Amino acid sequence: MNRTTLSLIAGTTALAAVTGFAALSAPDAPGADTAAKAAAQLPVERTSLLCPAPSTSDLAETSYTSFTPVTKGTGSGGKAELREADEESADAPADGEAEGKDDGKSGEDKPAKPVLTPKEPGKPVTGDSSGGDAPPLVGTADGRFAPGWTVQETTEVAAGTGRGLQGVNCTAPDTDFWFPGASTDADRTDYVHLTNPDDSAAVADIELYGKDGALKSAVGEGITVPPHSSEPVLLSTLTTERQTNLTVHVNVRSGRVGAAVQALDDKLGGDWLAASTDPSGSLVLPGIPKDATSVRLVALAPGDSDADLKVRLASPSGLITPAGHETVHVKGGMTAAVDLGDVTRGEAGSLVLTPTDRSVPVVAALRVVRGKGDKQETAFIPATRPVGTRATSADNSGKGGTLSLTAPGAAATVKVTASAGSEGGTPVSKTYTIKAGTTQDIEPPAPGGLKGTYALTVETVSGGPVYGARTLTASEGGLPAFTVQTLPDDRGTVAVPEADEDLSVLQK
Secondary structure, three states, X not given: OOOEEOOOOOOOOEXXXXXXXXXXXXXXOOOOOOOOOOEEEEEOOEEEEEEOOOOOOOOEEEEEEEEOOOOOOOOOOOOEEEEEOOHHHHHOOOOOOOOOOOOOOOOOOOOOOOOEOOOOOOOOEEEEEEOOOOOOEEEEEEHHHOOOOEEEEEEEEOOOOOOEEEEEEOOOOEOEEEEEEEOOOOOEEXXXXXXXXXXXXXXXXXXXXXXXXXXXXXXXXXXXXXXXXXXXXXXXXXXXXOOOOEEEEEEEEEOOEEEEEEEEEOOOEEEEEOOOOOOEOOEEEEEEOOOEEEEEEEEEEXXXXXXXXXXXXEEOOEEEOOOOOOEXXXXXXXXXXXXXXXXXXXXXXXXXXXXXXXXXXXXXXXXXXXXXXXXXXXXXXXXXXOOOOEEEEEEEOOOOEEEEXXXXXXXXXXXXXXXXXXXXXXXXXXXXXXXXXXXXXXXXXXOEEEEOOEEEEEEEEEEXXXXXXXXXXXXXXXXXXXXXXXXXXXXXXXXXXXXXXXOHHHOO
């Protein structure tokens, strides 16, 4: 497989803001109807993106896959580029060095070339990096490349802390993130990676919540992330307390950052822990591998109110209540953890949390373990948004992958499309019906004549909300290595009210 080799350093993950535009309008004459027409769904025009430094291990092998699904109404222009996050600061003159100084190379500063550049929507591009010096990447996409732009970062680490398969979707920078499932246990080395994509510094607070509430930490306040750079923050440096189950809250005072937690275990491998969806009274955590040997639920109710949640498993045959774990009580501001054991018992499953009485906003994630003894590997499944209009999963190879879809309420029909391969192949689409209250594991369709890797898009055709996750697996000397990424709506379109008359000429 031909892949572009990337040269990289240390850092973080994030995908950024999606922006749509609408023209102002007004009635033709006094007394005319001023109500705007129904909003139309139009493709976003620009997307920003950040990817984290994958590993500090010399044994790390990382692949990147960039993909934009084909979206109607986007026109023919635009581009997408990924660059090293710190390249702009690297191009700036050093202290005491005058700008424009003749260095014998050129009279002008030349920015570094993009490290990954898609050529057309509908076809993935890939790149590789080896070792532990890969930096975070920053990217932008506009025009036809913006709607649904997705980048997957997948790393194999042969040995050492965090050995196994680690994967993460590059996600949007924001100002608020919740990470249930982190730890400062003796066997864990957890970092919060903060990446700033903008031209000015960002300032963030990192708060830790354990089983008894907030942990005291003065050094977690006012962390400055310089422009176009990344700051990995080791959780154990923020507190002297050793806690097995923590919830991390990243609150950005100024600017915005991309945030992700890299959770590395001395004995159980490791993976990236993506942020939970926004606090909500009901949550869905899809795609528990059917051969999971241990599943732990970690949850937090931000604020002072306690939450009582009904715990159900969406199995292939319907919603069931795990014996002995009918409900979970989450005290306000305190992290709760419940070991569910091998809750799936050899079948596909997704966890569904709903309030037993009044609704209290909650965040949650699952720590999932496969294997036994010294052949165990860990991954994380955060609560996620539904697939919605469309969700995308990149870096599929035609083997070692499972697509898990659940419809916790009403039955639903979805269309799953395998894109063209990065080096050849024709797209293939299949339609699936997910029965109400069930989870269905499917072997993803593969493009005809596949060469290279491909992307999957999942589109809701009819019925109730569908939640999804994709699992990648690999064999590392008998180790059941795996990583799970959820499939939230890609937010590739925005609602834009239709207007009777364009008044943009009046804006001066």
